[in-house]
Amino acid sequence: MKVLIATDKPFAKVAVDGIRKEIEAAGYELALLEKYTEKAQLLDAVKDANAIIIRSDIIDAEVLDAAKELKIVVRAGAGYDNVDLEAATAHNVCVMNTPGQNSNAVAELAFGMMVMAVRNMYNGTSGTELKGKKLGIHAYGNVGRNVARIAKGFGMEIFAFDAFCPKEVIEKDGVKAVDSADELYSTCNVVSLHIPATAETKNSINYALVNKMPKGGVLVNTARKEVINETELIQLMEERADLKYMTDIMPAANETFAAKFVGRYFSTPKKMGAQTAEANINAGIAAAQQIVGFLKDGCEKFRVNKK
The missing domain is CATH 3.40.50.720 (NAD(P)-binding Rossmann-like Domain)
Incomplete structure (x- = not known):
């Protein structure tokens, strides 16, 4: 063989x-x-x-x-x-x-991006802390569970939405299960994406959903490029100067994101989660x-x- x-x-x-x-x-x-x-x-x-x-x-x-x-x-x-x-x-x-x-490696990278975002890309200005903030975990699989574990050390309030994971499984980890993606984004200051790219999820992270985030919201994507509706996210970030997008998967519209949203956008040069x-x-x-x-x-x- x-x-x-x-x-x-x-x-x-x-x-x-x-x-x-x-x-x-x-x-x-x-x-x-x-x-x-x-x-x-x-x-x-x-x-x-x-x-x-x-x-x-x-x-x-x-x-x-x-x-x-x-x-x-x-x-x-x-x-x-x-x-x-x-x-x-x-x-x-x-x-x-x-x-x-690869789950812990991806989860640690997600937190590296969160810290980078709330500390204003380390540009020398005063930022904010993750402690006490509400973290939303979108999909509670192996990576999501590692994100929850690390978030506890940061002192964050942790929420999760997963249509296929029973609420009791989420809540036994000390994480608050919510009923919908809308509720997750409406509630959380930071949302960490861990959904796969499927027919149902492609382009599902769109204007309407991300616009539900509170002022100063941070979206972190270590999942898949295809789940982001790039055109709508660009439109939203043009309208809302408070939002930040951090991604481990370079968007097709990377040059547009980078030019328009200096200090509010970061992409790794290639997928680095694992x-x-x-x-x-x-x-x-x-x-x-x-x-x-x-x-x-x-x-x-x-x-x-x-x-």
């Missing part, structure tokens, strides 16, 4: 070493495709792969067509919208993610372990596509 690591943004060496140890201990071969610059390189590398570990790399129907021996793809991370799930199912390929492995040594290692090794479990025992615990 051949396992391919295909990463245009490579894992750290220590992560690759950990993956190799897991794969070779199971008696499988490990192959590396790192920092590739053309899709043709990926298409060639997958031809004889039985399993693939990826990060933000695109696995579409063309890649799956080329990978005649492929049985499983594991996305080292939580989000998996870079994989065509329907095409994978059609090719009888199992797709998994590694939920929870870019820590610890998350890198954790997600990579988890991916390797899941592949071994699937190939040896048929374990599909973290499968995200249909059979």
Whole structure:
């Protein structure tokens, strides 16, 4: 069996070493495709792969067509919208993610952005504190729970909305569950986004919703670019000079945001939520372990596509 690591943004060496140890201990071969610059390189590398570990790399129907021996793809991370799930199912390929492995890293970055925002981008002027402020967590999954844990240390009042998470699960963590996104945004000084990009959520963070935030509101996005209605958020921020937007996913309209909202907008140059040594290692090794479990025992615990 051949396992391919295909990463245009490579894992750290220590992560690759950990993956190799897991794969070779199971008696499988490990192959590396790192920092590739053309899709043709990926298409060639997958031809004889039985399993693939990826990060933000695109696995579409063309890649799956080329990978005649492929049985499983594991996305080292939580989000998996870079994989065509329907095409994978059609090719009888199992797709998994590694939920929870990057969660603390993303949550810490969200707080780094919150502090940066309330301290006016460290421009030397007097800012405000997070202590005592109301924090809204939009989606209470693995990252959201880590955000709540950290927020307690800051002394924030914590609220969360998640249409798919029972209220009692949220409230047992000492977090106040609200009934709607409207209520969350109306209530909170800071909102941290953790929703996936789905048909329902794309462009859902719009003028009407964000405009409900109190004066001085801060919106932090470490989730997905597609959930933001950029045109409407630009319009709102033009009308409301008190709002700030901090994002780990550079908007399509980044130049417009940066030019119009100096001191109120920040984007990382590339998605950095999971870019820590610890998350890198954790997600990579988890991916390797899941592949071994699937190939040896048929374990599909973290499968995200249909059979």
